Amino acid sequence: MTFGEQNTEKEAHDMLSYSFDQGINILDTAEMYPVPTKKETQGRTDLYIGRWMQSKPRDKVILATKVSGYSERSTYLRDNAEVVRVDAANIKESVEKSLSRLSTDYIDLLQIHWYVPIFGEFSYNSTKWRPSVPFEDQLKAFQELIDEGKVRYIGVSNETSYGVMEFVQAAKLQGLPKIVSIQNSYSLIVRCRFEVDLVEVCHPNNCNVGLLAYSPLGGGVLSGKYLDANSAGAKRSRLNLFPGYMERYNASLAKEATDEYVKLAKKHGLTPVRLALGFVRGRPFTASTIIGATTMDQLKENIDAFTSAPRPLPPQVLDDIEILFKKYKDPAIL
Template sequence: MTFGEQNTEKEAHEMLSYAFEHGINALDTSEAYPIPMKKETSGRTDLYIASWLKSQPRDKVILATKVCGYSERSAHLRDNAKVLRVDAVNIRESVEKSLKRLNTDYIDLLQIHWPDRYVPLFGEYLYDSSKWRPSIPFVEQLKALQEVIDEGKVRYIGVSNETSYGVMEFVHAARVEGLSKIVSIQNSYSLLVRRFEVDLVEVCHPKNCNIGLLSYSPLGGGALSGKYLDINSEAAKKGRMNLFPGYMERYNKSIAKEATMQYIEMAKKHGLSPVQLALGFVRDRPFMTSSIIGATSVEQLKEDIDAFLTTQRPLPPEVMEDIEAIFKRYKDPAIL
C-alpha cells in the first residue's frame, strides 16, 4: 500500500523480487492503494505490481486484492457513483478494473476491504447503535461474488476488517444458498491489537467456520519496531505516521507508546530485537494462516524476513509468559 506514494516503481520491483526470491509468494493489494487514498495516485500500486509480474510465472504468485466497502469519500474509484457499495455493479466494476491494472486474467483471492454495513473500524472499539444503516444483504453480496468466480475472474473470496457477526452471516448464507464460502479474514493483529482472540478465534476455528486469518499490521504500522519512540530519528521522519498527519494515530497515543516500550524492553531482556519479538509472536499463534508485512525498503524487508525465519520457533515459554504479563496491563492500548 506504499507503492506509488512512498515508493517508486523501481523500489517496488526491487522489494517484490527480493521477497519472491526469499520464499514470499503472496502479494496483497487493493483498489484503494496506495494509501492515503487520492484520485491522483489511485491504482498505482496495482500498476507497479503488474509491471513486475510480467517477468514472473503467474501461477507461482498468489495475488490477493480487495474491493472497497461502503464509502462516501472514494467515489473516484468508479465511473459513475456517489457512494461505493458492496453490490453487483460495484463488485463487477472493481474486479474488471483490477484485472486490467494488474494485467492478469484472474485474481486468486478477492476480499471485501471493509463491510458494507456500519462496523467500528481502524481503532474504533465500541459498536455505536446510532450509526446503524441499511446495508446490502449478505446473500446479495455473495451472489455478486459468485458471478465473477463462475466467470473465472476470481478463484477464492474473503473478508477484511470483519466481525464475528459478519463472518457467521457470510458462512450461513453460503451454506443455505449453495454459494462459494469465504476462506479468509484479513484483520489487524499484533502485540498491540489482539481483539481477534476475543471471539473471532472461536468463529474461525477449523472445526467451526474454518476461516484463515491473514493478519495485517503485525508490527503495529511500524510502531512495534520502536522507530517512533524517538520522533527526531530519521526512521521516524520517514515513517507514514509522521508523513501523513493523523494516519494510524491510534499507535501514537501515550498508552500505546507505553505498551510498545514495555515490549521493547522485554525483547532486550530475552536477546531479541523488537521486530523479532513482534513477528515471532504473530507467526506462532495457532490460529494464524499468514501475516502481511508492508515494507518501504529492501533493508526493512530483509529485517522482517530474517526475523520471521531465524527467530526461535516457537518463542520460548518464558518469552510468552512475559508477553502475557504485559498484555494483562495493556489489553487494548491502540483503541481510539
C-alpha cells in the same frame, strides 16, 4: 499499500523481486491503494505490481486484492456512482478494473474491504447505521465471477464475528462460495478484537476461516523506531508523514506498551521485530502474516525475523508477553 505514495515503482519492483527470491509468494493489494487514499494516486499500487508480474510466472504468485466497502468519498473508484457499495455492479466493475491494472486474467483471493469500527474505535456508533447489501446478494455476485474464472476464492477484511458468521451461513444455506480468510489487524498491541470472539468463530471446527494478520508491527510502531521521535527513521515514516494517520498508535498508552515490549525483546536476546513478528506467526489461528516495508533494509529485517527467530517463541518469552498483555490490553484503542 505504500507503493505509489512512499515508494517509487523501481523501489516497489526491487522489493517485490527480493521477496519473490526469498520464497514469498503472496501479494496483497487493494483497489484503493496506496494510502492515504486519494483520486490522484488511486490504483498506482496495482499498476506497479501488475508491471512487475509480467515478468513472473503467474501460477507462482498468489494474488490477493480487495473490493472497497461503503464509501461516499471514494466515488472516483467507479465510473458512475454516487456511492461505493458492495453490490453486484460495484463488485464486477471493481474486479474488471483490478484485473486490468494488475495485468492478470484472474484474482486468487478477492476480499471485501469493510470499514467496521476497528481502527482504534471501541464503541458501536448507532448514528452511522445504514441499509446494507444482503450477504446472499454479495455472494451471488462473487459466484458469477468465480464461474467466469476471474476469481478463485473470496475473503473479508476488517470484519466482525457477526459478518463472518452471516457470510458462512448464507453460503451454506444457498450453496454459494464460502469465505476462506479474514484479514484483520493483529499484533502485540492489537489482540482483543480477534482473540475475544473471532478466534472461536474462525476456528477450523466452526467457520474455518484463516486469519491473514495485517499490521503485525502496528504500522512499524513495534519496531521501536518511534520511541525516538527525532530519529531519521521516525521522521520518514507513515505516522509522521501523514498527520492523523494511524493516530491510535501514537496514543500515550500505546507508546508505553511498545517501550515495554522492546525491553522484553532485549531481555530475551531478540530484536523488537523478531519478537513482534514471531509472536503473530506462532499463533495457532494465523494462516499468514502480511508484512509491509518502505525500505529494503526493513524488508530484509522482516523476512529475516521469520527465518531466524525461534519458532515457536520459547515458553518464557510467551509467559512474559502475557504478563504485559494483562497490563496493556489493546492500548491502541482510543
